[in-house]
Amino acid sequence: MNDQPDKISEINERNLRVLEAVLFASSEPLDVSSLLTYMGEGANIANLLVALQQRYAGRGVNLVQRGDKWAFRTAEDLSFLLRREEQKTRTLSRAALETLSIIAYHQPTTRAEIEEVRGIATGKGTIDLLMAAGWIRMRGRRRAPGRPVTYGTTDAFLDHFGLESLSDLPGLDELKGAGLLSNRLPSSMQIPLPFDGALRDDEGPLDPDDLDGEDKNA
Amino acid sequence: MNDQPDKISEINERNLRVLEAVLFASSEPLDVSSLLTYMGEGANIANLLVALQQRYAGRGVNLVQRGDKWAFRTAEDLSFLLRREEQKTRTLSRAALETLSIIAYHQPTTRAEIEEVRGIATGKGTIDLLMAAGWIRMRGRRRAPGRPVTYGTTDAFLDHFGLESLSDLPGLDELKGAGLLSNRLPSSMQIPLPFDGALRDDEGPLDPDDLDGEDKNA
Amino acid sequence: MTSAQTNWFDKPATPADDDILYVDVDGYEGPLDLLLDLARRQKVDLAVISVLALAKQYLLFIKKVREKRIELAADYLVMAAWLTYLKSRLIVPQAASDDEPPGEMLAAMLQFRLKRLEGMRVAVSQLMNRPRLGFQVYARGMPEPIEIAHISLWRASLYDLLKSYSIQREKGVTVDYAPLQRTVWSLQDASDILQRLIGDSFDWIPMDTYLIDYLVTPGERATIRASTFASSLELVRQGQIDIRQSKTFGPLFIRRHRSDPS
Numbered sequence: 143m144n145d146q147p148d149k150i151s152e153i154n155e156r157n158l159r160v161l162e163a164v165l166f167a168s169s170e171p172l173d174v175s176s177l178l179t180y181m182g183e184g185a186n187i188a189n190l191l192v193a194l195q196q197r198y199a200g201r202g203v204n205l206v207q208r209g210d211k212w213a214f215r216t217a218e219d220l221s222f223l224l225r226r227e228e229q230k231t232r233t234l235s236r237a238a239l240e241t242l243s244i245i246a247y248h249q250p251t252t253r254a255e256i257e258e259v260r261g262i263a264t265g266k267g268t269i270d271l272l273m274a275a276g277w278i279r280m281r282g283r284r285r286a287p288g289r290p291v292t293y294g295t296t297d298a299f300l301d302h303f304g305l306e307s308l309s310d311l312p313g314l315d316e317l318k319g320a321g322l323l324s325n326r327l328p329s330s331m332q333i334p335l336p337f338d339g340a341l342r343d344d345e346g347p348l349d350p351d352d353l354d355g356e357d358k359n360a
Numbered sequence: 361m362n363d364q365p366d367k368i369s370e371i372n373e374r375n376l377r378v379l380e381a382v383l384f385a386s387s388e389p390l391d392v393s394s395l396l397t398y399m400g401e402g403a404n405i406a407n408l409l410v411a412l413q414q415r416y417a418g419r420g421v422n423l424v425q426r427g428d429k430w431a432f433r434t435a436e437d438l439s440f441l442l443r444r445e446e447q448k449t450r451t452l453s454r455a456a457l458e459t460l461s462i463i464a465y466h467q468p469t470t471r472a473e474i475e476e477v478r479g480i481a482t483g484k485g486t487i488d489l490l491m492a493a494g495w496i497r498m499r500g501r502r503r504a505p506g507r508p509v510t511y512g513t514t515d516a517f518l519d520h521f522g523l524e525s526l527s528d529l530p531g532l533d534e535l536k537g538a539g540l541l542s543n544r545l546p547s548s549m550q551i552p553l554p555f556d557g558a559l560r561d562d563e564g565p566l567d568p569d570d571l572d573g574e575d576k577n578a
Numbered sequence: 579m580t581s582a583q584t585n586w587f588d589k590p591a592t593p594a595d596d597d598i599l600y601v602d603v604d605g606y607e608g609p610l611d612l613l614l615d616l617a618r619r620q621k622v623d624l625a626v627i628s629v630l631a632l633a634k635q636y637l638l639f640i641k642k643v644r645e646k647r648i649e650l651a652a653d654y655l656v657m658a659a660w661l662t663y664l665k666s667r668l669i670v671p672q673a674a675s676d677d678e679p680p681g682e683m684l685a686a687m688l689q690f691r692l693k694r695l696e697g698m699r700v701a702v703s704q705l706m707n708r709p710r711l712g713f714q715v716y717a718r719g720m721p722e723p724i725e726i727a728h729i730s731l732w733r734a735s736l737y738d739l740l741k742s743y744s745i746q747r748e749k750g751v752t753v754d755y756a757p758l759q760r761t762v763w764s765l766q767d768a769s770d771i772l773q774r775l776i777g778d779s780f781d782w783i784p785m786d787t788y789l790i791d792y793l794v795t796p797g798e799r800a801t802i803r804a805s806t807f808a809s810s811l812e813l814v815r816q817g818q819i820d821i822r823q824s825k826t827f828g829p830l831f832i833r834r835h836r837s838d839p840s
Contacts, residue, residue, distance in 0.1 A: 243746070312740060385718070480608030529705075
């Protein structure tokens with residue numbers, strides 16, 4: 143190194159240090175004019191910022207420009223470090239359990255039908271929760287006024303509850319035998335045979351829009 | 361460069377980036393065990409931290425050790441540039457400051473010992489205030505009549521005052537030399553040094569009730 | 579707040595004039611603080627300070643304060659008493675038989691305590707003049723917190739599912755449930771009817787024969803038999819009729835009771 147630029151590089155190095163510290167400590171991205179207040183006379187802030195940016199390129203932290211402001215940010219490829227997934231086992235709420243059981247026995251069924259059996263409105267959150275749990279799916283749309291979405295259970299549902307197929311769901315007599323249903327029930331009461339095959343005659347396919355998992359009629 | 365160490369240095373470099381990103385992203389010092397969770401198998405974290413510290417030595421931001429934790433902090437020599445005025449509300453009373461320094465230099469110490477040094481009763485409020493600031497903690501209970509609570513400083517104390525460990529306390533050697541860290545007149549007896557390790561021989565654990573942060577003996 | 583010798587204590591600087599000292603003790607944090615201030619006025623190293631002179635100054639000071647205001651914290655008076663004792667120990671030569679600690683030792687102890695308090699005060703200044711976090715040294719201004727995505731794993735048993743379904747189906751049924759309207763014969767009705775049917779028949783006739791018209795409806799048999807039987811017992815008690823049964827579960831025969839002993 144020759145003598146002359148030594149002085150300049152010393153000042154430069156000092157300014158880089160200050161820039162580094164100020165940008166590190168700032169609680170928000172800083173623009174050039176506020177950075178300038180920390181620099182010595184005649185500092186070429188644009189050059190300094192580029193130099194600092196290059197110095198941090200490829201490091202775990204990068205100097206990034208946001209609009210006309212500058213800030214340190216975690217390198218994009220390391221952003222996964224700042225996310226963590228926590229699994230928590232939770233017991234299904236009563237409402238969700240009721241809705242799920244009705245869908246299981248009555249499938250393909252619509253939200254209105256579920257509400258009819260439950261005698262109470264079923265929140266969209268309950269359906270969403272069961273969808274997120276992976277236990278129910280939208281099958282199609284009922285060929286009826288309003289074309290409501292029909293719901294059915296998934297393979298994950300069978301898997302979780304240890305069923306080989308839907309026909310393993312106990313019928314009326316078995317439920318009575320297990321003491322789950324009272325024997326005093328009227329003989330007119332029937333339990334439907336759940337159906338999880340392809341679309342039934344009264345079902346149409348889902349709309350293309352339904353693919354994002356939203357029930358537009360909800 | 362030969363082939364063999366290339367792979368090692370590549371892994372090292374990646375670990376250094378991860379360490380840099382994680383430490384940069386946090387405003388609080390992080391301990392080695394939580395840093396380890398981000399590293400690959402068999403990473404030598406002690407070496408990595410030293411390497412990172414060297415890389416940032418002389419820069420505007422330094423990697424510093426605070427107790428057994430690590431953090432990025434702006435360089436001390438730039439303090440005159442970055443200096444912010446102290447908030448009036450944060451100014452501690454003389455009683456609080458004296459109590460803090462007595463705890464720092466005499467730890468583990470009891471309230472009675474603090475009062476003995478100051479020659480005046482210390483209000484519970486003063487201790488509470490220092491606890492709330494996060495600078496002191498209850499360590500245990502002295503094995504002595506009344507089982508008084510022993511107090512010591514925290515890592516946040518080290519962090520606030522820019523100390524790597526208690527041995528960095530300013531004037532420690534002079535105070536020790538003059539025998540002023542003792543409860544007694546200086547004698548040939550060993551002069552105790554401030555100690556923030558696990559419980560000492562004359563300390564027992566805190567009672568379960570102490571965990572809510574209350575000093576029942578106060 | 580910029581000089582290196584920042585006074586971190588909120589106590590105002592002590593006036594140079596000793597005469598002003600007597601005005602108040604409120605500026606001091608206890609007698610030790612006051613003693614330390616007095617000692618500093620000797621303008622010598624604490625190690626070579628004259629404890630005797632210090633004790634005299636303190637006692638004089640307390641005396642002046644008490645002339646102005648009677649009330650004075652007990653701490654100050656305890657210290658005054660102790661210093662009076664110390665003074666006497668320092669002035670009067672130690673007797674050989676004396677068990678009390680020598681005055682020199684008491685003086686050294688006081689000196690030690692003053693030095694120790696002074697030491698802590700210096701330490702406070704040194705600590706507070708360090709580059710402190712948030713004032714001269716800074717942490718990351720824009721920390722990037724770790725985002726924790728909570729994933730729920732739902733749990734339910736097949737039993738819960740089936741129970742839940744069954745409860746709902748049963749609930750749906752009970753909504754339509756209407757209790758059966760049963761014909762119930764009151765005891766009075768049964769008694770009236772039985773009286774009427776028996777009339778004046780003194781022959782043994784099975785009870786069911788009298789009731790044959792009413793027992794056609796199977797749903798009503800139980801209540802009619804029960805009410806009739808109960809009221810027949812009452813009629814027997816009243817001496818209106820007689821009852822006879824030849825064997826267990828055999829037919830019940832009834833007839834009008836003959837009231838006249840013929």
